[in-house]
Amino acid sequence: MSEQNQPKEHDQEHHIVSPVTYGAILLALLIFTGLTVWASYIDLGAWQIAPGLTLFWNPVVALAIACTKMTLVVLFFMHVKYxxxxxxxxxxxxxxxxxxxxxxxxxxxxxxxxxxx
Amino acid sequence: MSAATIVSLPDQSTARIPKMNFLTKENGLLSWLLTGDHKRIATLYLISISFFFFVGGSLAGLIRLELLTPQTSLMAADTYNKVFTMHGVIMVFLFLVPSVPATIGNFVIPMMVGARDLALPKINLLSWYLYIIAGFMVIYTMAAGGVDTGWTFTSPLSTHYLNTHVISTGLAIFVAGFSSIFTGLNFIVTIHKMRAPGMTWFRLPLFVWSNYAASILMVLGTPVLAITLVLVVLERTVHIGVFDPAYGGDPILFQHLFWFYSHPAVYIMILPGMGVISEVVSTFSRKRVFGYTAVAFSSVAIAVFGFFVWAHHMFIMGISNYAALVFSLLTMLVAVPSAIKIFNWAFTLYKGSITFETPMLYAFGFMGLFTIGGMTGVFLGATGTDIHLTETYFIVAHFHFVMVGGMLMAFLSGIHFWWPKWTGRMYPEKISQLAAIVTFIGFNFTFFPQFILGTLGMPRRYAAYPPEFQALNVFSTAGATILGVGYLLPILYLTWSLRYGAVAGNNPWQATGLEWQTQSPPLTENFPEIPIVDHEAYDYEWLERQQEKEVASVG
Amino acid sequence: MSDSTSTANGAVVEVHHEHPPYQRHHFESVDQQFDATNFAMWLFLLTEIMFFGGLFTSYLIMRNWYYPAFVEASHQLNIGWGTANTAVLIVSSFTMAMGVWSAEMRKKGMLILFLSLTWLLGMAFLGIKSIEYTEKWEKFHVPGLHWSDSSFLNPASDPEVYSEYHDKPLAPDMAAKTEMYFFLYFAMTGMHALHMIIGISILTFMIIRARQGAYTTGHVTYVENFGLYWHFVDIVWIFLFPLLYLISRY
The missing domain is CATH 1.20.5 (Single alpha-helices involved in coiled-coils or other helix-helix interfaces)
Incomplete structure (x- = not known):
C-alpha cells in the first residue's frame, strides 16, 4: 500500500524506452491504420444474434483495431508498461x-x- | 449539559498567539492573492463560500416568505422560479461542493498527512480563481435577470423554452466544475505522494479517507457535467443538438449525462462532512473510531457505488422499467456503507467519555438528521414509492435533510472544531452551543413539515399552492426564521472571537491528529520539521505519553 | 530517492544536500516531485477521458437512433484526408516520444529537433482539418450556421460522393437528422482540435525553453507530462477516426 519504501518500483519509474522500441511501435501503429482503412472497404457482414438484434462486424473490427492502437500508445509511448x-x-x-x-x-x-x- | 470538558487552554495571562504564523508571515493584499500556501487559500475559500452561502441563504429566505401564503403574494411566479433556481445553483455549486473540501480539507489535509503543502500549490490557487470567476458569472446572471430552469437545467426547458440566462449560468458551472476538479486532483496526489514517513494508509485520519473518496468522484464525475453543459450551451447557440426533441435529440440523454455527475455530486458533498464527524466523534468521546477500517472503506464504497445509481433520479422520466429496477436495487446498496458509518459512530460513543462541546453538538445533529435524510432516501430509491413522492416537497425535505441537516451541520461542526487551529483563538463556548441547538430546532421546524406536505402531494417548484397546505407552510417558514438566526450567530461570534477569543494553544481538544501537534495558527511550512509517524490514528494513549514526555523534558 | 527512504527508516537528519533549482520547497525530494506531478497529469487525463466520454455516449446513441442519416452523412467525409491526418498524428506522437527520450538522454539538439517536428506535425494536422472544415462550409454542412440537407434529399446532386456510394435519397425527416451527425462531428473534432491548439501553444513555449537548455539538465518532468497529454490527444483521434470516417461504409 505505501509507495514510500519500494526501491524496486522506484528504479522502474525512470526506465528509458529505447528509440528502437518507439520505431517499432510507430510502424505497428501505421500498419494498423492501414489495416483499419482497408477493412472498412470490405463488407464484413453481420451476425443475426436474435430477431432484431444484429451485430455488424465492420464497426466491431474498426473499434477493436482502435483499441489495439490505443493499448500500444498507452503501454509504450506513455510508458505505462514500465x-x-x-x-x-x-x-x-x-x-x-x-x-x-x-x-x-x-x-x-x-x-x-x-x-x- | 454537564460541566465536564476536555478543553485545556494555556494560562491566559501568559499565553500569546505565536508571532510567526501563516497569517502574519507576509502582509498585503498581493501576498494573499498570489499565495501558494494551502492555509491561506483555504482562508480565501472560507471567506468566499461564506459570502455565497449568505447570498443563497437570503434567496432561501425569500422562497420561504413567498410560501407563507397560498397566493403569489411576494413575487410573481416567474420571479419565484428564478429565485429558487439561483438558490439551488449557488448552494450546490458555489457552497456545498467546495464547502468542506476546499476550506477545511484544504486547511487540514496537508497537515493531517504530515506534508508542508498540497502537492500542487499553484493549481490550488488556480482552483480558487476559477471559483471566483464562476462566482462572478453567477452574480452577473443574477444581475442580468437570472435563470429559471431549476438547478438541474432540464432539457428541453433549458434548451428550447426559456429566454433567461442559461448560457452564462451553464458556463459558470463549467468553470466551477474545473475548480472542483483541481481541488480533487490535488487531494488525491497529496494523499498518495506527500504522506510523512511512517504515515501509512491505515494511520490516516478518517477525514483524509473520506476526502480521498470524494476527490475520486470530483475527478471522474465533474468532466461529464462539464461536457453536458457545453452541449446545452451549443444547443442554445446553434439551435441543433442532441438533447432537444425538436431537433431530434433525446432529453433523457441529458438526464443520464447530468445525473452521472450530479448523483456522485451528492456524495462529493456529504463524504467530506462524514469525515468531519469521524474526527469530532472520536475526539469528544476520547475513543478510537470503532471499526476504523470499515469506516475507511465505507467511504470508498460510497464513492464506487455512487457511479452506479444515477438513474434513480429519472424513474418518472421515461427510462425503461428494467433499467429502473436495476438502478433501484443498486441504490439500496448505498444504504449499506452509509449505515456502517452511522453504526460505527454510535459504537464509538458507547462507553466513551463524551463531552458536549459545540462541534460535538453539531455532530449529534448531523447523525440524527442525516439518518432521517438517508432513510427517506430509501423511500425515494424504491421505484414504487418514488412515483408518488418524487417532485413533491418530500424530495425537497429529503435532500435538505442530507445537505443542510447533514452537510451544513458537519461544516459548522468542522469550522468550530478547527477554528482554534485556524485562528489561534477559541470561539465563545456557551453562545455557540446555543447556536448549535437553535440551528437544530430551526432546521426541524423548517423541513420536517415538508415531509408531510410531500406525502400529502404538494408539488415542488411552484409559487402558489392550495390553501389547505398553508398551516404546514407557515410552520416551515417560521422554522426558517429560527434557522436563519442559527446561521447568523456563528458569523457574529466567530468574527468577535478573532480578536477577543481566548488563546487556544496548540491542542485545546487534546486531539491526536498531526495538525494538533503543531502551533496554532500553524507556520507557513506547517511543521518545523517533517514529523515521523509511529502511532495509529486516534491513539489517545500515545498522546498522553507524548505529553508526559514533554512535561518531563521541560521539568 | 535516497531522501525519502532514509527518513522513513527513522533517521531524523534533515537531508538538505544540494537541492536542484527546479525542486519546489514543499517536496522532500526530486523523486517525490516527479512522482506527484506525473500522477497529477494522469489524474487530469482521467478527467479528459470522462470529458470526451459524454460526447462518445451521445454519438453512440444518436448513431443508433438515426442510423441511415449517420451513414449517409459520414459518406461526406473524405477517408483520404482522415487517413492522412491519422498518420500525421501518429507520427507526431512518435516524435513526441522521441522528444521525451532526448530530454532523458540530455541531448539538447535532438530535443529541439523532435519538439519542432511535433509542432510541425501538429500544425499539419490542423491544416488538413481546416481543409476539411472549409469543404464542409462550402457544401452547406455546418449545422446551425451554414446548413442545407439537399445533399441527402437528393444525393445525386453531389456527384463526387454519389459516384462512390450511390446513396439513396433520405426521407425529409431522416435527412434533417444528418445535421445531428455534423453537430456531433464538429463538437467532437472541434473539441479535439481545441486540445491540439492548446498542445501546440504549450509546445511553442517548450521549444523556446528548450533552446535555453531547460529540459536537458535532468528535469524531464515537464516534457514527460506534456508528452502524456499529447499522446492522449492522439488516442482520442484514434477513436474519432473509425467512428466518424470508417464504420459507415458498410
Missing part, C-alpha cells in the same frame, strides 16, 4: 468509469426499445 502499479490502476479506473458511463446508460436504451437495437 510504470508503477498506481499509474496502471489510474489508467484502469479511467476506462472502468468510462465503461460504466456508456454501459449503464445503454442498459436503459437497450431495454427501453427492445428489438430496435
Amino acid at each position: 510504470s508503477r502499479k498506481l499509474t496502471k490502476l489510474t489508467v484502469a479506473s479511467g476506462f472502468f468509469v468510462f465503461i460504466v458511463l456508456i454501459g449503464m446508460t445503454m442498459t436503459d436504451y437497450f431495454t427501453r426499445a427492445w428489438g430496435r437495437w
Whole structure:
C-alpha cells in the first residue's frame, strides 16, 4: 500500500524506452491504420444474434483495431508498461468509469426499445 | 449539559498567539492573492463560500416568505422560479461542493498527512480563481435577470423554452466544475505522494479517507457535467443538438449525462462532512473510531457505488422499467456503507467519555438528521414509492435533510472544531452551543413539515399552492426564521472571537491528529520539521505519553 | 530517492544536500516531485477521458437512433484526408516520444529537433482539418450556421460522393437528422482540435525553453507530462477516426 519504501518500483519509474522500441511501435501503429482503412472497404457482414438484434462486424473490427492502437500508445509511448502499479490502476479506473458511463446508460436504451437495437 | 470538558487552554495571562504564523508571515493584499500556501487559500475559500452561502441563504429566505401564503403574494411566479433556481445553483455549486473540501480539507489535509503543502500549490490557487470567476458569472446572471430552469437545467426547458440566462449560468458551472476538479486532483496526489514517513494508509485520519473518496468522484464525475453543459450551451447557440426533441435529440440523454455527475455530486458533498464527524466523534468521546477500517472503506464504497445509481433520479422520466429496477436495487446498496458509518459512530460513543462541546453538538445533529435524510432516501430509491413522492416537497425535505441537516451541520461542526487551529483563538463556548441547538430546532421546524406536505402531494417548484397546505407552510417558514438566526450567530461570534477569543494553544481538544501537534495558527511550512509517524490514528494513549514526555523534558 | 527512504527508516537528519533549482520547497525530494506531478497529469487525463466520454455516449446513441442519416452523412467525409491526418498524428506522437527520450538522454539538439517536428506535425494536422472544415462550409454542412440537407434529399446532386456510394435519397425527416451527425462531428473534432491548439501553444513555449537548455539538465518532468497529454490527444483521434470516417461504409 505505501509507495514510500519500494526501491524496486522506484528504479522502474525512470526506465528509458529505447528509440528502437518507439520505431517499432510507430510502424505497428501505421500498419494498423492501414489495416483499419482497408477493412472498412470490405463488407464484413453481420451476425443475426436474435430477431432484431444484429451485430455488424465492420464497426466491431474498426473499434477493436482502435483499441489495439490505443493499448500500444498507452503501454509504450506513455510508458505505462514500465510504470508503477498506481499509474496502471489510474489508467484502469479511467476506462472502468468510462465503461460504466456508456454501459449503464445503454442498459436503459437497450431495454427501453427492445428489438430496435 | 454537564460541566465536564476536555478543553485545556494555556494560562491566559501568559499565553500569546505565536508571532510567526501563516497569517502574519507576509502582509498585503498581493501576498494573499498570489499565495501558494494551502492555509491561506483555504482562508480565501472560507471567506468566499461564506459570502455565497449568505447570498443563497437570503434567496432561501425569500422562497420561504413567498410560501407563507397560498397566493403569489411576494413575487410573481416567474420571479419565484428564478429565485429558487439561483438558490439551488449557488448552494450546490458555489457552497456545498467546495464547502468542506476546499476550506477545511484544504486547511487540514496537508497537515493531517504530515506534508508542508498540497502537492500542487499553484493549481490550488488556480482552483480558487476559477471559483471566483464562476462566482462572478453567477452574480452577473443574477444581475442580468437570472435563470429559471431549476438547478438541474432540464432539457428541453433549458434548451428550447426559456429566454433567461442559461448560457452564462451553464458556463459558470463549467468553470466551477474545473475548480472542483483541481481541488480533487490535488487531494488525491497529496494523499498518495506527500504522506510523512511512517504515515501509512491505515494511520490516516478518517477525514483524509473520506476526502480521498470524494476527490475520486470530483475527478471522474465533474468532466461529464462539464461536457453536458457545453452541449446545452451549443444547443442554445446553434439551435441543433442532441438533447432537444425538436431537433431530434433525446432529453433523457441529458438526464443520464447530468445525473452521472450530479448523483456522485451528492456524495462529493456529504463524504467530506462524514469525515468531519469521524474526527469530532472520536475526539469528544476520547475513543478510537470503532471499526476504523470499515469506516475507511465505507467511504470508498460510497464513492464506487455512487457511479452506479444515477438513474434513480429519472424513474418518472421515461427510462425503461428494467433499467429502473436495476438502478433501484443498486441504490439500496448505498444504504449499506452509509449505515456502517452511522453504526460505527454510535459504537464509538458507547462507553466513551463524551463531552458536549459545540462541534460535538453539531455532530449529534448531523447523525440524527442525516439518518432521517438517508432513510427517506430509501423511500425515494424504491421505484414504487418514488412515483408518488418524487417532485413533491418530500424530495425537497429529503435532500435538505442530507445537505443542510447533514452537510451544513458537519461544516459548522468542522469550522468550530478547527477554528482554534485556524485562528489561534477559541470561539465563545456557551453562545455557540446555543447556536448549535437553535440551528437544530430551526432546521426541524423548517423541513420536517415538508415531509408531510410531500406525502400529502404538494408539488415542488411552484409559487402558489392550495390553501389547505398553508398551516404546514407557515410552520416551515417560521422554522426558517429560527434557522436563519442559527446561521447568523456563528458569523457574529466567530468574527468577535478573532480578536477577543481566548488563546487556544496548540491542542485545546487534546486531539491526536498531526495538525494538533503543531502551533496554532500553524507556520507557513506547517511543521518545523517533517514529523515521523509511529502511532495509529486516534491513539489517545500515545498522546498522553507524548505529553508526559514533554512535561518531563521541560521539568 | 535516497531522501525519502532514509527518513522513513527513522533517521531524523534533515537531508538538505544540494537541492536542484527546479525542486519546489514543499517536496522532500526530486523523486517525490516527479512522482506527484506525473500522477497529477494522469489524474487530469482521467478527467479528459470522462470529458470526451459524454460526447462518445451521445454519438453512440444518436448513431443508433438515426442510423441511415449517420451513414449517409459520414459518406461526406473524405477517408483520404482522415487517413492522412491519422498518420500525421501518429507520427507526431512518435516524435513526441522521441522528444521525451532526448530530454532523458540530455541531448539538447535532438530535443529541439523532435519538439519542432511535433509542432510541425501538429500544425499539419490542423491544416488538413481546416481543409476539411472549409469543404464542409462550402457544401452547406455546418449545422446551425451554414446548413442545407439537399445533399441527402437528393444525393445525386453531389456527384463526387454519389459516384462512390450511390446513396439513396433520405426521407425529409431522416435527412434533417444528418445535421445531428455534423453537430456531433464538429463538437467532437472541434473539441479535439481545441486540445491540439492548446498542445501546440504549450509546445511553442517548450521549444523556446528548450533552446535555453531547460529540459536537458535532468528535469524531464515537464516534457514527460506534456508528452502524456499529447499522446492522449492522439488516442482520442484514434477513436474519432473509425467512428466518424470508417464504420459507415458498410
